[in-house]
Amino acid sequence: MANMEYQIEREEKEVFGDFKPELIPDECGGGIDDYEEALHVLMKFVGSMSSALEQVSGRGANAIVYQAGKRMGHEAAKMVEKTDNLEKAMQELSEVLGIEFYFDMWKPAGQDEYTIEKGNETIVKLIFRDCVVRQTLRRTGLPQKGPLCYLLYGYTVGAVEEVMGIKGKLDIDHVGPNACLKTLTIKWGGK
Amino acid sequence: MVKIEIDEDACVGCGSCVDDCPNDVYEMDETKNKTKVVKEDDCMACLSCHEICPAEAMEHKNIHVAKRLYIDRRVSGILKKII
Numbered sequence: 001m002a003n004m005e006y007q008i009e010r011e012e013k014e015v016f017g018d019f020k021p022e023l024i025p026d027e028c029g030g031g032i033d034d035y036e037e038a039l040h041v042l043m044k045f046v047g048s049m050s051s052a053l054e055q056v057s058g059r060g061a062n063a064i065v066y067q068a069g070k071r072m073g074h075e076a077a078k079m080v081e082k083t084d085n086l087e088k089a090m091q092e093l094s095e096v097l098g099i100e101f102y103f104d105m106w107k108p109a110g111q112d113e114y115t116i117e118k119g120n121e122t123i124v125k126l127i128f129r130d131c132v133v134r135q136t137l138r139r140t141g142l143p144q145k146g147p148l149c150y151l152l153y154g155y156t157v158g159a160v161e162e163v164m165g166i167k168g169k170l171d172i173d174h175v176g177p178n179a180c181l182k183t184l185t186i187k188w189g190g191k
Numbered sequence: 192m193v194k195i196e197i198d199e200d201a202c203v204g205c206g207s208c209v210d211d212c213p214n215d216v217y218e219m220d221e222t223k224n225k226t227k228v229v230k231e232d233d234c235m236a237c238l239s240c241h242e243i244c245p246a247e248a249m250e251h252k253n254i255h256v257a258k259r260l261y262i263d264r265r266v267s268g269i270l271k272k273i274i
Contacts, residue, residue: 036264043261100258108214109232127235129255139261174213176237178257181213 040139047140050148061147066154073158080163086115086122086186089163096159101152102130106181122186126170128152129179144175153182160184193234194252199225201248208240208249216240 017027030038053061073096080092090105097103105114106127116123128134133148142148153170160168166186173181195216204224209217214233217226217240226248236254241247 033264036260039260040263102255106235109230129236130258132260134257135259135261138259174237174239176239177242178238178254179236181235181237 043136043139046148047136047142050146051140051142054147062150065147066150069151069154069156070158070161071154072151073155073160074162075158076155077159077162080159082163082165084164084166086124086164089160090124092163093156093159096163097156100130100132101128103128120188122188124184124186125173126156126182126184127179128182131180134175134177134180138177144180145172149175149180156182156184160186193231193236193254195228195231195234196250196252197226197228198246198248198250199223201246202226203246203248205245207243207245211239211243213237213239 015027017025019025050061050065053064057064076096077092080096083089083092094103103126106125107114114124131152133152134144137144137146137148149172153172157168157170160166164186166188168187169185171183171185173183202225204219204226206219206226208226209219214230214235216228216230216234218229219225220227234251236251238251238254240249241251
């Protein structure tokens with residue numbers, strides 16, 4: 001027979017306080033350890049979801065996640081000031097992506113400008129130094145350049161398209177544990 | 192500016208970093224059979240070479256060290272006390 005007095009034992013103390021719908025009490029915020037634990041749980045969930053998606057859909061997983069990211073990018077950049085100036089657009093993009101996706105424009109030492117003009121296209125290399133996606137992949141032991149990387153890929157393209165009103169493309173050149181290099185191609189008059 | 196230091200005593204001359212670097216920062220020194228840095232200015236500090244080097248023979252100085260929020264703070268706190 002089940003013991004009705006049985007209680008689950010936990011190391012953490014349960015939080016008791018007063019709650020009013022219009023006020024969010026301090027107790028709901030939690031400490032840094034709570035945030036850390038929540039972040040790690042989310043990383044594990046997202047990582048296993050990406051892995052399962054790839055297993056079920058194969059290479060189609062990249063397209064699904066790319067679309068999701070692109071939609072997010074368009075939504076996130078809706079309120080941002082529109083511009084056809086690439087440098088200004090990169091500034092706007094850095095604000096949309098936020099500090100967790102810290103990126104810079106990059107060029108090899110021998111190249112004068114950050115941008116390369118090629119017919120009706122402008123090419124710029126972006127180096128992503130901080131990236132939550134990369135951290136999630138490392139947390140869950142998954143390889144880079146998988147579906148989750150396509151989420152950021154779509155997010156960046158969506159935001160650039162929204163800010164500049166043009167068609168964009170992002171290619172992953174190289175991935176590393178500390179930074180990833182991507183090529184952003186902007187097609188003028190291609191919308 | 193990135194500064195790369197190779198520990199020549201540790202380097203086993205496998206050439207993994209030469210093959211892996213997307214910007215051809217390294218070359219093999221055929222006489223010493225060790226890696227040498229030839230295009231330091233082109234290093235973007237992705238640290239792929241760090242990850243692939245079996246001897247942990249290189250050090251990158253003055254780089255943006257990416258956030259690693261996946262690291263367990265409690266574990267790294269304990270390690271800090273030991274090391």
